[in-house]
Amino acid sequence: MPAFEELRVFSGTAHAGLAQSICDYLGIPAGDVNVFKFANDNTFVQFRENIRERDVFLVQPFSYPVNDHIMQMLIMIDAAKRASAGRITAVIPYYAYGRTDKKDQPRVPITARLIADLLTTAGASRILTMDLHAGQIQGFFNIPVDELTALPLLARYVEDKELKNVVVVATDVGAAKRSRNMAARLDVPLAIIEKRRLGNNDRTESLNVIGDVEGKIAVMVEDEVDTGGTLINSVKTLEMYGVTEIYACCTHGVLSAGAAGRIAESSLKEIVVTDTLPIANGKLNPKITVLSVAPLLGEAIHRIHSGLSVGAMFEP
Amino acid sequence: MPAFEELRVFSGTAHAGLAQSICDYLGIPAGDVNVFKFANDNTFVQFRENIRERDVFLVQPFSYPVNDHIMQMLIMIDAAKRASAGRITAVIPYYAYGRTDKKDQPRVPITARLIADLLTTAGASRILTMDLHAGQIQGFFNIPVDELTALPLLARYVEDKELKNVVVVATDVGAAKRSRNMAARLDVPLAIIEKRRLGNNDRTESLNVIGDVEGKIAVMVEDEVDTGGTLINSVKTLEMYGVTEIYACCTHGVLSAGAAGRIAESSLKEIVVTDTLPIANGKLNPKITVLSVAPLLGEAIHRIHSGLSVGAMFEP
Amino acid sequence: MPAFEELRVFSGTAHAGLAQSICDYLGIPAGDVNVFKFANDNTFVQFRENIRERDVFLVQPFSYPVNDHIMQMLIMIDAAKRASAGRITAVIPYYAYGRTDKKDQPRVPITARLIADLLTTAGASRILTMDLHAGQIQGFFNIPVDELTALPLLARYVEDKELKNVVVVATDVGAAKRSRNMAARLDVPLAIIEKRRLGNNDRTESLNVIGDVEGKIAVMVEDEVDTGGTLINSVKTLEMYGVTEIYACCTHGVLSAGAAGRIAESSLKEIVVTDTLPIANGKLNPKITVLSVAPLLGEAIHRIHSGLSVGAMFEP
């Protein structure tokens, strides 16, 4: 028995395709909302159907242009709240600003917390998201957060390739846990690339590979691929260390600033991402494989609406 | 005696020129803050000087691109709060989203209130702004708001022209108060343009002029000029009603979407705006006069810092 | 399917008649609540029926004595909250303090915002009100507000008179929008009365009529009639300008301080108000017509309780 009335899913302008796929999974029509900008660059929202007491899900990854998409989400939430929505779940497949999650220099913001507060202030009842940059970001919220992970999806894809002599490689010492989990899933060893500044010149870094990679197929795992710089540098380093073939798995395909081209030109064999972010057709190339998270998000929305366990989706 | 320690003024990227002029008025160097975007479109901020217990003023009009500039302000406030600033005043010469200040249709947001909540949530201690679209927006805040007005500045400019046989014309029935105040200041009559939808076709409007304008010089007053559409339509209507010359006074020169060109081509004689918003050189043309509000803002900042009355700035 | 359990409507002491009419419309008995003052002038409230998880509506216009009626509402809300009401809607047909909605002088309150905060602090889940002095007052709340309008009711009453050669007259430049909307509904022209201070003597005002009224029947529209001073002065002015007959339409009949007598003695032909406020029998005279908003409020309560659109009540 649903705790709230009828389930409705609405999409901002960031990724209508994903929202439509979620609705298809759920077997419901997409919600009717009008989101646009006036000539003065002010975002405007109007829900074009009655949402009183409805169980409202607003789908919007914080993709480029990031601030616009965040503000759109906040304005949608405000409008839904004032329209007497029964419950408002912000569905944020990709949560931007995840890397600004601590003060590691003096006088900097913790924007990932700020965004959490903004969502709560606007009136969100709960959050549904995927593969946060750090799990602690859940704790930036005091409303319930359901964080899904695409790791099983990505691991299954790699397993289906039936590669031999694989090593999972973490591209950064500070974020090796995801790689460790992938290595455990694939039952293969782990290696880690360490970045170290050289001398007084802050700009030059040396990359060392800790662990044994020579003659192996490397699978790199990251939460997101942004400019691709880290991946490409890691590829070069791994090649120097004698790796034979290199794959990468990333939940979020940010692919900013020429990343797609850089990947195409690199000796990276394949990069697997998901559709938490929209990927412009111009950015796609044969090396980039995109898996859909719509079934994951759709199933989670169904379970949240119906009071069923979301955790059960990830039990072995 | 200042209630807080040393006064510091910092600027986001929206309008560094205005912030510099304010600092010049105050006789202090501009604060040192680094505001930029990473490749992934995430805004970042770092204060590059100690601001503990300082009386911090953050200057940022909500100009184009609006959402970016709002988010920048929020992130600057968060960083200042976490850096132990003594007091944080958000100086917002132009407050965007002012027109979305009520629910005049079902299921729309009240974004002007949302923005007020976001600023408060981020950690602003107080607000300094100018000519809000509606005075009630002050009440969207529960932190102190000082709202300055450029009306005396604009009125003085018009008076100095020593025009004869002037009528002030409000371009809209719903916002005629500002024009009434200008008419009172100039001691001239008032007329009002009424917009009315015709028949069933929602798109066609008729414009009537209520009041006597024939053979007169018209001065139109608005809080902001956006696309210029309302002004240009008003100009056409006033010409049909026999006006001889037309001026416009607007605090905020938003000038979006070809407004500058539209003004240049119109029979509007001159439009006077202020520099609450940056106006790109490409948009300037001989018909557009820009007055500076830096002395007004600078004086208000001085008074806020020193515990002096701000209201006294506008007493006769 | 109702989102909350059984619907219950309770009344403070301000206007039990209206609450009873609403209950009659809904076909439910009035809720049983005891509201009174102790000898020490302290207001007390006790709900005399179980209201756990009930969908509670508390009806109380902020009529004279205003502060008593506001405090009564707050105390009723507190008692309902502590009695575990499922949802508490404050039904405020007349929202007092609406004119204190901005700081137009130094060091004054924004009481309309304060009252909004008090209602929220006490524990109101939502607000149902009518014809706020300014639409922006909706934005003083962060809980959902449903604002109904009596304009169609008033317009229909005027239309049924089948008057000829009508002009709608706004009695103030700063609040002409309501008149514009009435003029559009009646499809007649609009005129506006402008108040202007004369010379240095602040007390003397001149009233000008902007627009053509000579030989016409004038219909004045205001949100409320208070002392009647503005209406009576407008009547005198309109007569000087050659108007033949004058009507007034006001949602809220505050009628304070001899207003009823002043109206009776004036050459105003008829004033139409609604029963958002109780009108003492002694104040009624043949020139005052009272229309009931009970069906409007009753229908809105039904729709809020049942999750139906309230906006749909006002669609053409």
Next chain:
Amino acid sequence: MPAFEELRVFSGTAHAGLAQSICDYLGIPAGDVNVFKFANDNTFVQFRENIRERDVFLVQPFSYPVNDHIMQMLIMIDAAKRASAGRITAVIPYYAYGRTDKKDQPRVPITARLIADLLTTAGASRILTMDLHAGQIQGFFNIPVDELTALPLLARYVEDKELKNVVVVATDVGAAKRSRNMAARLDVPLAIIEKRRLGNNDRTESLNVIGDVEGKIAVMVEDEVDTGGTLINSVKTLEMYGVTEIYACCTHGVLSAGAAGRIAESSLKEIVVTDTLPIANGKLNPKITVLSVAPLLGEAIHRIHSGLSVGAMFEP
């Protein structure tokens, strides 16, 4: 060294005399504020002097008419907050609604808590009050509360009479602590009057005196005298039990609903109250003695402003 700038004391309309006495004690002129009602019964406030960063004390007992005086205080606080006062202390010599401090029946409010929340919501920084009905009301606030007591003042007055063979009598079992403290101060015995309902008829009560009072002079102690009903009934009972002379000490002289007359006609010898509440001249009679708390409040304000201990005022 003062923590905040210049000290300013303002008064609502409830008890300007007390505020003036406090200012006299402090040697400062009374603050200039305008508090009045419009014709529509809406309270309005304007501070007529700059209060930016000032240390503002607002003096207002919650005397009759109670709700008006509470609302006035809230509106003064809101105005002071928006006028950028540095700190706002609500000085409430008499806190009404103190008896509604718990739910001792189903579905009643806890108004004493509600009022605390309203004061905090309006923007009070701290509270200065006297002899709360229950000490726990301090805990209804999360802002600092300084509660002064007039007990030493009242005890000293009684001691100066040099009465012999005195017994302090508590008029109610549920509130005997204040009497116990007075008895300890005077070093005399304590007796307690017990109220008990008789049979099924709820209205009839029997009053028993527990403890020895025959042939003694009784001194009754209460936080407030309201209608005087309890005192008068206690007087009758004590006389039946052979008391020779009866005095009463109450901090707050509410004196509602004919209390003064009832006291005059009774065999009560004398009642001592303070001026926490204004007492209309018409209510005074030779049996009522009024002591002033202005020096207590003035000293406390001085100490709060200067960061000195307030507790030290009551140390032996």
Next chain:
Amino acid sequence: MPAFEELRVFSGTAHAGLAQSICDYLGIPAGDVNVFKFANDNTFVQFRENIRERDVFLVQPFSYPVNDHIMQMLIMIDAAKRASAGRITAVIPYYAYGRTDKKDQPRVPITARLIADLLTTAGASRILTMDLHAGQIQGFFNIPVDELTALPLLARYVEDKELKNVVVVATDVGAAKRSRNMAARLDVPLAIIEKRRLGNNDRTESLNVIGDVEGKIAVMVEDEVDTGGTLINSVKTLEMYGVTEIYACCTHGVLSAGAAGRIAESSLKEIVVTDTLPIANGKLNPKITVLSVAPLLGEAIHRIHSGLSVGAMFEP
């Protein structure tokens, strides 16, 4: 019809036996939750069944070790909130820190209020508790509080003894109301023990009995028995005043620091407590009778879950 989905009752480690008895009363299995400490003394909680949208009741008296049990409750609430529980009721049969409910000395905390805020901050939706030290503690919460009383249970037990010539004795002047209510229920007289400090030596107290007790059977009533010191001293005093037999009734059997032994050795005939707190077997002795409140709490939980009146449980 329940307002929330399925009812689930979970227990912290403080008193699993009581929680089980409540579940037995309700005819449901106890909820499955894991509560334990890591080696580093950090408390941990995991709900081992899906609780989305469930109506969750968390049972935990604040018994010894008090801070551990409070923290456990807070952590259980946090976990339930983040697990998307529909409603969270903190069931606190014994609310510790109840005596720290006011500032009766300078610079002390009001911990009873602090605990209320902590529970609300953690995410409790409502509170179910029994016989608070002071009724005002209800007002420390802004979430609904249902306070049950064991007084009828205790009174019935005493009545069943059919004692003759009984007097109820309050052991403290400041808390005699509970005794008065018991005396009224039993229809017997009341006496009160007054504590008074002697001379300058703060440590020596004299105990006087106010009222007639000689030759009677005394029944003492307190909300809780802690060290038993007050009871034992009262017993000695009453014996000096010629009482023949002494019973005590206390809702909460804290029984700290050798209380049980002290009771066993005293001439107290019997002490009746309830099981709001767990009583270690080692503390039980033939003089201590324990009545169970599980049916009271179970019935209240049933009524809260079903939207039925809780107050009705205590109507005559």
Next chain:
Amino acid sequence: MPAFEELRVFSGTAHAGLAQSICDYLGIPAGDVNVFKFANDNTFVQFRENIRERDVFLVQPFSYPVNDHIMQMLIMIDAAKRASAGRITAVIPYYAYGRTDKKDQPRVPITARLIADLLTTAGASRILTMDLHAGQIQGFFNIPVDELTALPLLARYVEDKELKNVVVVATDVGAAKRSRNMAARLDVPLAIIEKRRLGNNDRTESLNVIGDVEGKIAVMVEDEVDTGGTLINSVKTLEMYGVTEIYACCTHGVLSAGAAGRIAESSLKEIVVTDTLPIANGKLNPKITVLSVAPLLGEAIHRIHSGLSVGAMFEP
């Protein structure tokens, strides 16, 4: 110029020695506060000196018994707030519950966030802490947090040993960043121990060393040493991999459950901790070196009080 009045430092019962050392560094006497438990296990606090407007620092690591020490801190904060402290800084050298910082299993709490909320709710103005388990915990607060690090202190101690052929070893893949920073400071290589579950039996783990350690001196770095289990297992693994000598550096010496003995018996050469936590004499043994953080905390308190940069303490 200090922003607040006189600086005062108070200590709870957790670690009075550290507080005294801090006061010695600052050259001020320790603040006078009384913190104890009543017989009923309720914690009580009284400040025994006036703290109005003072700049109050409360020193309390969250050491064993953890919940008692947290609750003590909360109660001290509440008492300081109600005593009108000007600013309250919670100095928490060791922040417990740091490992419960995310939901990595279904239906568990995020206690590190809960504690942050409790501190804020109680009334803390700011936090001063050291080496949080994860930097993101800073973002669990919305009040300013100054996080100091003992890494330079520990590194300097190791450097002074002038060891040759050193490798820094991270004991866990998920928390290798601290080790990477130490390795960079010492300019030596990094190795990482990977834990991997074996087969279906969850209890058996294999430990692999990633990176080259044979024949080297290993220095392990962790934020805290708890049971010592991870360290001891790491020592065994490193020995199997041919390490010659092993040191460990940990900021926080939790040393629970036999850790000290386990360390004494192991082949660990030396473990360096700091005095953020009190270490009982019984736990000390020749292998455990304790460095004091009092100068670090003292200097930070001085800088916070005086508005000087704290970040500057850690600049090269």
